[in-house]
Amino acid sequence: MIVLEKRPQPSKAWSYATPLVAVLATMVFGGVLFAILGKNPVEAIGTIFWEPLFGEFSFYYRPQLLVKGAPLVLIAIGLSLGFRAGIWNIGAEGQYIMGAIFGAGAGLAFYPLDAWYIFPIMVIAGAFGGWLWAMIPAILKVRFGTNEILVSLMLVYVAEQMLASVSLGLLKNPEGFGFPGSRNLQSYESAHNAELIAGSGMHWGVVAALIAVIFAYVLLNRHMLGFHIRLTGEAPRAAKFAGVNPARLILFCLGLSGALAGLAGMFEVSGPSGVVSIDFNVGYGFTAIIVAFLGRLHPVGILLAGFLMALTYIGGEIAQSQLGLPAAAIQVFQGMLLFFLLAFDLLTNYRIRAARSEVA
């Protein structure tokens, strides 16, 4: 008989190995799935992972990895701080939307003025929008003890309604023939989050994501606040004795993750997307939760995980058009990744042992 035995200490080796094992298992089982669909599994997996990085058109896809991965990393970094302390912000999607609305709104308010200070104002406004939206669950939790998971998640749907409302009203392009959606910020130079070097995919959002990674790393390893965050998650009682103020921690973690999600939304709307439209959000806020866990809530891990997710998205599209794989198969493939990660995660805290069966 096989039994699971709790390890006295979580295994360090497994905690690093699980993401890799999960990726390998996903490749194997994904390959089986593709084979069942009648595609050559090696070719399909190869297309997904190889083509964007080293294929014929990688000069285009590599920058796209940055564009797709940056918002994921930026949001996931913020989420990971809270997750470490047991503060669950599930509503990053909503904060992302609010950041975009505030950021784009601030920029469009100046239209058609041409000035250097417009973009910085938009950045601040975007972060503020996300922060504000995250403060709602934070204050409700601190003040009334509500569940931040539910409140933050439900506020996503409120934010989606606000997005629809501003796309149809407040921010609607006056030259849009009555169609919903704002002016395109890409054609408004002062508000455009353009590529820093043409063709590189590097826009300010990518820079912000990299800064966030470094910042989070320093915070967690070198700063008292980071120590408190880790302590609260790992040993709540000890945290209490160490004088951690839980209310302050909640406000900080939710506020910071909201601000970062807001920034991600702002950089997206002013750059790659360009317009505030009803369908502006495409699930970065939710995918970032996967990225945060895939990266073991560690800043560097999140950076890698973000680009791995981006890779499966871009590779998945290539596989669709080149091999005719259905979109659903790609989604299953991505789902497997999280599933295997959580499944193998068990091995971090438990070990499998063969045991003699005993008479009960």
Add this chain to the structure above:
Amino acid sequence: MKFTSLLASAAIALGLATGAVAQDKTKVGFVYVGPVGDGGWTYEHNKGRLAVEEHFGDKVETVFVESVPEGPDAERVMTQMALEGADLIFTTSFGYMDPTINVAQKFPDVKFEHATGYKTADNVAVYSARFYEGRAVQGHIAGNMTKSNIIGYIGSYPIPEVIRGINSAYVHAKKVNPDVEFKIVWAYTWFDPAKEADAATVLIEQGADVILQHTDSTAPQAAAQEAGNVVTFGQASDMSEYAPFPRVSSIIDDWAPYYIARTQAVMDGSWESANTWDGIREGMVAIGEISDAVPADVKEEALALKAAMAAGEYHPFTGPLKKQDGSDWLAEGEVADDGTLAGMNFYVEGLEGEIPQ
């Protein structure tokens, strides 16, 4: 080297590299907003793609990517298709408009066709169908079929195309049933079976016994079937699996002839940017079989209405018509012009509620 020219030169290099092999093969790409199995909008576009393949056989190669979100992702998918040598790319959702224009600028030699939008360029054409003609037939049947005099309408997005459909259906329902009332729910999605089912259920609970939809899934049909006595219409596709009841008829978008013609034009080198808006007469809009659940006289009238539009004798928006606020729109016998219809952002008199702003 600038990114644009980098892309262009890569495309040229590829063209040279593969030209010898695939010189005669025209590559046509399709970008879909939903899954090809949605049973509605995307399903019909995909049927059009298959028709292109069947018509041209070995002379074409088609590729598609489904469920592409409207925004930067769409731009990447289109770029990818263009890089891989597509000669013609159909982008089949309103939200692909700006991405289509952006990518078209980078690939001046690739032709783009954007469905339901209004921005054109030298290598970007737009096309759409006069769905509102089908809505007229639908409204006529709906007005006759309702017993509660409440017709539910699942709107997708409050854009002119959808508002035109609501107005057209309402005008024709009202003609045969002066007591009719429309309840409109905005789903803010083109395809989301769960949301569509919720919307249908809400409308049924509010007393609607006819449901019209401008969303693409068959979820409302299923909800109506469950309720038992609610009439529905197929949207974009025939949805005949729900016939003869609750689905009593449908509006079918038939893109195949257009896709074949445009592909032919690319092959001949005669492709030009255009703004195509075809209806029942050209065959882009078809009315699905009216089932026996509809009384014979109503069916006959509906078919006569369809025939009149096919012959160009009748326009669904013929005066006298007033706007919702009571101001005059069309005088007696006056017919709406395409410009007004294309940007329609008002309800006709009698409709309740406001267009979300």
